Amino acid sequence: MKKLEDLILTYKNFPKDGIDFKDVLEILQYPDIFKDLILKMSSNKFLKDAEAIISIDARGFIFGSAVALESSKPMVVARKPGKLPGKTLTREYDLEYGKNSLSIQINALKKFNSFVIVDDLLATGGTVNCVSRLLQDQRKEILGLITFVELKKLNGRMKLDFPVESIISI
Numbered sequence: 001m002k003k004l005e006d007l008i009l010t011y012k013n014f015p016k017d018g019i020d021f022k023d024v025l026e027i028l029q030y031p032d033i034f035k036d037l038i039l040k041m042s043s044n045k046f047l048k049d050a051e052a053i054i055s056i057d058a059r060g061f062i063f064g065s066a067v068a069l070e071s072s073k074p075m076v077v078a079r080k081p082g083k084l085p086g087k088t089l090t091r092e093y094d095l096e097y098g099k100n101s102l103s104i105q106i107n108a109l110k111k112f113n114s115f116v117i118v119d120d121l122l123a124t125g126g127t128v129n130c131v132s133r134l135l136q137d138q139r140k141e142i143l144g145l146i147t148f149v150e151l152k153k154l155n156g157r158m159k160l161d162f163p164v165e166s167i168i169s170i
């Protein structure tokens, strides 16, 4: 029987030299272990108090929608720009190399006041910080981040002013 930790595979120098890429999608081939993970991610106090989940393009959607189903919470999405129809809010942020942006639909945000962010992996924290700034600019409350994996050496949680719950910290 495989353990959760065994299912986080490391690919050296992907997608660029010097990056140890953690492949978190192997778990999808082990539905019983995936289910355990989703139960753990969903049994969180700050999730209970949130009106909605927001998940982040693209692997965050896989974990976010499973947590949304398990916890019976509505979910909205933060997507790469140009993907969402209607009026959106967009913010740019720095990656290790270059820049990226994320957009959220204004009409989706309007319905909820408090959010928990769900993503696959916390690295430098730039991506989650971008989402939290988009929400905070609209006076939305962020109760926490729930992530499958946290790369603790990169100290991403230091960028965030809300609690972080990671299931695996490596």
Ligand code: AMP
Pocket (backbone or CB within 6 Å): 019, 020, 021, 022, 023, 059, 119, 120, 121, 122, 123, 124, 125, 126, 127, 128, 156
């Ligand atoms: P960051 O903004 O640095 O916290 O990185 C955020 C996103 O980039 C994560 O949600 C991952 O999807 C991806 N990412 C960053 N670093 C890695 C890594 N070493 N392995 C796998 N995915 C990563």
